[in-house]
Amino acid sequence: MVKAIIIGSGPAGLSAAYYGRLLDIKVELYESASFDENPLKPCGEAIPKFIFDYLPREMERDYILNYIKRAYFYFNGEMIREFKNMPLIDGYIIDKKKFLSNMAELAKSMGVKLIWSKFVHPNKVMDLMSEYDYVIDATGKGAFARRFLDYSNYKTIPVLQAYAKGNSVPEDTIVLWGVDKGYAWVFPRGDLYNIGVGGVYDNPNILRKIINEVLIHFNLKLVNDLRGASVSIGGPIKKLVYSNLRVIGEAAGMVMATTGEGIRFAVASGSIVFDDRYEERFWSEHGWKLRNSVKLLNLLLKIKNKTKLARIATDNDYFAFFEGLYSFSKILKIGFKYVFR
Ligand SMILES: Cc1cc2nc3c(=O)[nH]c(=O)nc-3n(C[C@H](O)[C@H](O)[C@H](O)COP(=O)(O)OP(=O)(O)OC[C@H]3O[C@@H](n4cnc5c(N)ncnc54)[C@H](O)[C@@H]3O)c2cc1C
Known part of the structure; x- marks a missing residue:
């Protein structure tokens, strides 16, 4: 029987475990956190509806807390636009812990051997590669693949997140708050709000200042301390496979650089990782969009008067920006049309 070891039980690792079992692969999954700590x-905790194309169909959807159909878009503190009927905004705020525990239960019921609280040391990778038919790096950081694959474009930015109380944002509406080199969010989550901020800033105090402005603007009170993390903005690494080692999810930089959205791409890459054409499929189905979003971000960072761009871009442009649909030449055309004229 074909044997796989997956390291990391985030959305990518759990998706790979499920799809591996569908192919009758014997799957062992190791996670350094305990079940209670995970994630x-x-x-x-925002997911677009598109994710259901990749999630296991039989998974319970009781992790959904809010159905989102609208977004308020602010730029530098000014309300710029209300988005309605936009496919990407049509989505959900979830309880990620419940989401992952449903995925884990399903994987276990299909025979995945899931081992919690077990850190697998990256220096074991060669042994693992000789012991298993597949070694899947789903560590979120690329701890295993980093030794063999080119990580030169892998970049992250600091992010802060917390929960807050208040009642100024409707339960079906998210707030996207753009700033010069980053973004903040307010997502309604049951009787709380999930709030956060990220950006290309060296000084973490700038992030705190931005989130304080958001809290004041929406009259929100923190219920826990802001927690720090990082999120990828460099786009996917170029190669995803080295011998029988494959890398998926954020460990391969699979995050939309302009929005920080990574759960969909983690689940999607896990769903195809055992395909012989994994790398080719990833690039043709998702990778090109993620790469476009990096180019767009790099261009946006260079533009001085972003407020003007934010005001005059069409809803279609926003959708294409958020979803990585514009090629570099199209982005440049837009830059000339809106900003340099
Ligand atoms: C503050 C913040 C807000 C975000 N908001 C959103 C959002 O609203 N929507 C969205 O789609 N995306 C969002 N993202 C991105 C999203 O969370 C990630 O892209 C996604 O979780 C990646 O999934 P993954 O399975 O690849 O990696 P992870 O979720 O990082 O999981 C990796 C797992 O591997 C484990 N691990 C690592 N090393 C080892 C080891 N050596 N041995 C054993 N286990 C190991 C870790 O403990 C972890 O559980 C956000 C990210 C951050 C930081």
């Missing part, structure tokens, strides 16, 4: 990493 350790803070998250905005």
